[in-house]
Amino acid sequence: MHDIRLIRDDPAAFDTGLARRGVAPVSAELLALDERRRKLLTDLQVAQASANAAAKAIGALIGQGKKDEAEAKKAEVAAIKASMPKIETEAAEVEAELDGRLAEIPNLPYPDVPEGADEDGNVIVKHWGEPAKFDFTPKEHDELGKALGMDFDAAGTVSGARFVYLKGNLARLNRALGQFMLDTQTGTHGYTEVVPPVLVRDAAMFGTGQLPKFADDLFQTTDGRWLIPTAEVSLTNYVQGQIVSEVELPIRFTALTNCFRAEAGAAGRDTRGIIRQHQFEKVELVSIVTPEQSEEEHERMTLAAESVLEALGLPYRRMLLCTGDMGFTAKRTFDLEVWLPGQQRYREISSCSTCGDFQARRMNARYRPAGETKGTRFVHTLNGSGLAVGRTLVAVMENYQTASGAVRVPDALRPYMGGVEAIEPL
Structure with a gap:
């Protein structure tokens, strides 16, 4: 199994290693999946942080007697939480796709291994x-x-x-x-x-x-x-x-x-x-x-x-x-x-x-x-x-x-x- 972080650090070297084994370049595809996965995880973190901040504000608004604003915040929290399962599911699907692709790729040969087809x-x-x-x-x-x-x-x-x-x-x-x-x-x-x-x-x-x-x-x-x-x-x-x-x-x-x-x-x-x-x-x-x-x-x-x-x-x-x-x-x-x-x-x-x-x-x-x-x-x-x-x-x-x-x-x-x-x- 390959480390996506190492591929991220030097995609050209990864593709060069695969080429020595007769495998077509795949780093661009892998990094696209990795970027999409990381964006979804970031979106999930942002949504959770927004929900936490809104939930925290509700108590203060109620204490200030601003019931309408508090109700609006409650609706905002509910909407954010309703959107999160979809992001979680999509992130899990992308991660599974990335892991599946990584699992199919052979190991990279050491430099002293001679090149050859068979x-x-x-x-x-x-x-x-x-x-x-x-x-x-x-x-x-x-x-x-x-x-x-x-x-x-x-x-x-x-x-x-x-x-x-x-x-x-x-x-x-x-x-x-x-x-x-x-x-x-x-x-x-x-x-x-x-x-x-x-x-x-x-x-x-x-x-x-x-x-x-x-x-x-x-x-x-x-x-x-x-x-x-x-x-x-x-x-x-x-x-x-x-x-x-x-x-x-x-x-x-x-x-x-x-x-x-x-x-x-x-x-x-x-x-x-x-x-x-x-x-x-x-x-x-x-x-x-x-x-x-x-x-x-x-x-x-x-x-x-x-x-x-x-x-x-x-x-x-x-x-x-x-x-x-x-x-x-x-x-x-x-x-x-x-x-x-x-x-x-x-x-x-x-x-x-x-x-x-x-x-x-x-x-x-x-x-x-x-x-x-x-x-x-x-x-x-x-x-x-x-x-x-x-x-x-x-x-x-x-x-x-x-x-x-x-x-x-x-x-x-x-x-x-x-x-x-x-x-x-x-």
Whole structure:
């Protein structure tokens, strides 16, 4: 959410920031609504002051025996008060229109974010690891998975497209990945593990930017709650409407949850396998920090996500997303893309974004600086995947496959697998 006062102070800079994201200038429209709102509020204050002054004069006039003038003043007060509800209603309507317009506008990118229209404008920041060389043609995960306990047909019968059953040691490997990620983020990187709600209200979805713009990509229950598309929603909204003390920051949360996405905007994409599912598991990372901490925290969070890939020996690259490929709430995003030998390409496995105070304004999440008793500031929020479990399972299957169709278990996961060294075809 944007601060109308900042737009008022420098509308040209605001429009310039939007232009970098391919959004047409809107400051003139917003400021016109803001001016109209402020005029109505001024009119309301003037009317109230006039009514108060007239009411005060009535007693004096009665005391002076000027009954006719007192009656005239009473009529004046009545007329003023009768006009005020209309002004109040109009002011509320204009304010709602202004808030609605502000809620639809994406965050402004940081200056170091490269300009671009789509993923072709993203910039490679670093590579880690070398793709393995196979003495056979590596298979894609869905072809491997059919013999290992991955059943799309049964899932299609029960739930439809974009669902899967995992069985046996493949299911155990999926569970091991989630547990290993949680242990890494809590034990090595100091995140606090949370078991959050996966059903949330409108305000929570609005706070992190899913509503109102992306409702079609979400699942909603019959009682009006929403299934979370990522634990970012539950974890970030933990501070919704709160004022925390500066000494409590940074707050770092992690959670392993099921996530649910309608994928309305991804029709026809990644229909094979488990790259893009309606239901999937992910370990989420969320940080709540002061503005001074957010830059360093973004790098820290990204390194925390990278550490999982490195521990698993999975080659990856870090991408700095361009303005046209960033998410709605982000000011800067690093994507981690893991090498998939079956596809012979890098695929996204984590996004780590810093949002500035954009989400905090929507959630009204603030902190009180140390040593102050009255003033508050908005917190900064960050979120990232540490990692997407299903996509990491894909990466392990494809990078650790053997010519016989088995999948070797990475060393880091063997303690979680009871010593199982390889998953053999069933």
